[in-house]
Amino acid sequence: ALAAKFFSRDEVRKHTSKEKRVWVTKGDGVYDITEFVDVHPGGERILLAAGYSIDPFWAIFSVHNSAETLELLEEYRIGNLLPKDDDPSYNALKDDTKAITQALERLFKNDPVRDPQLMTRSERPCNAETPPEKLTDDFVTPNNLFFVRNHLPVPEMDAHVEIEFDAPWMPDTVKVSLEDLKRKYEHLDVMTTLQCAGNRRKEMHDAKPVKGLQWTQGAISNAVWTGVPLKKVIEDVCGPIPKEYEDKLQHVHFHGAEGYGASIPIAKALDPRGDVLITFKMNGTELPRDHGGPVRALVPGHVAARSVKWVSKITLAEDESESHWQRRDYKGFGPSKTLEESKYEDSLSIQEMPVQSCITVPQPGQVVDVNQRAVDSRDEKSVAVKGYAWSGGGRGIVRVDVSGDGGKTWIDAKLRRPGQQQGREWAWTHWEANVPIPENSLNGGKGSVEIVCKAVDTSYNEQPEKMESVYNVRGVLVSAWHRVKVEGIL
Ligand code: MTE
Ligand code: MO
Missing domain, CATH: 2.60.40.650 (Immunoglobulin-like)
Structure with a gap:
């Protein structure tokens, strides 16, 4: 191991931009993550933690809580924080909470305003469920009462957005504007219920503790979605699947503009009766930002996690999406397995849901x-x-x-x-x-x-x-x- 280098908190605070280099701390570790900023899946948001501890950020963006992420971070370690008694800046800079809270608030400042009737489970990112009695008041859940499940801040996406398409045989990716999609393809209305994989988690937690948001029974809602059939768009934009890919091609990936991602089996995407849509309207009005506005992938009959909001890229591929939410989340394990014993790579991604x-x-x-x-x-x-x-x-x-x-x-x-x-x-x-x-x-x-x-x-x-x-x-x-x-x- 390297001889440990020690840094004062004051020194760490100076490294807040690519020019000055970007440093963060985690526990006692000091990390120079300058080279990582450009490849951070969550983009430049990472700069908000520059000069500070990333712990409070990771507490909110729980996607980071994995052995892999920790390992990755370790690659950027440059030393340790001085023990607090040896650090003259410890007392002066001790009270970071305010600066960090403000930085976190800034991340979410463009999130939409939500209906106060929603039952909030977490504010940042917004996770809120439909109140129980409202679930059965109307057969179609009104947009303002449709449950919200966000992993990250709501991105700002232009109505003139282009969606990128990619397949292994395409020499280049092809961009198609949302306007073109709306103009060129038939519009279909599909009534679909979306249910979060964690709906009713609190009941299970009350029987025996589990990890995750404490949803009661309202992480489910029903709406009429208008969009264009993904199958038709893929056939046009990517062309017929070449013979040598027919068996190999197994998945369609959806990339969300804010960093989320997931995939579905290609059989579902290309099933003429599968009703997978690129959707832009919900219950007859423009798709609200919280639900993916201006454009979302809609996968009826599958766990809601696959209906990727703010979809910015669609990829045909041999393997499942590499996204954390495809590979390291939304999988079931046996009743006796602890968190440590649960091997994500050995378990199947949830797609269709049980009764x-x-x-x-x-x-x-x-x-x-x-x-x-x-x-x-x-x-x-x-x-x-x-x-x-x-x-x-x-x-x-x-x-x-x-x-x-x-x-x-x-x-x-x-x-x-x-x-x-x-x-x-x-x-x-x-x-x-x-x-x-x-x-x-x-x-x-x-x-x-x-x-x-x-x-x-x-x-x-x-x-x-x-x-x-x-x-x-x-x-x-x-x-x-x-x-x-x-x-x-x-
Ligand atoms: N898509 C993006 N881009 N970002 C997200 O955080 N959350 C997924 C899915 N699609 C998510 C996403 C999960 S886990 C669920 S349950 C549904 O969106 C929630 O959809 P809703 O907020 O419209 O109810
Ligand atoms: Mo979910």
């Missing part, structure tokens, strides 16, 4: 009137319940089973399906039921009742009963029966 359902009304702990009669007119007490159900891959919902006794007896819910073609049921199903409540669960006219729901999709896949059986340390694909405990009053 899901949730109770949106009533909410946990709510006091409910159980005096209504069950719809099937048996002489029982009942409670009015509402919810959503959805499955990936265009699979529709054939049935939602609801129980008022914790899962011993069940009734069929009344469904409101999207009315889409079989195999292209991209949108959710809403359901309601008057669920019978056993008298004996209401001791002396009052008591707690557990309402449970589970859905069955058109492949007759059914939600698993127990959270333990689907537990995974990243808290993704949470699909166990949804249980809501309420207080019933006669």
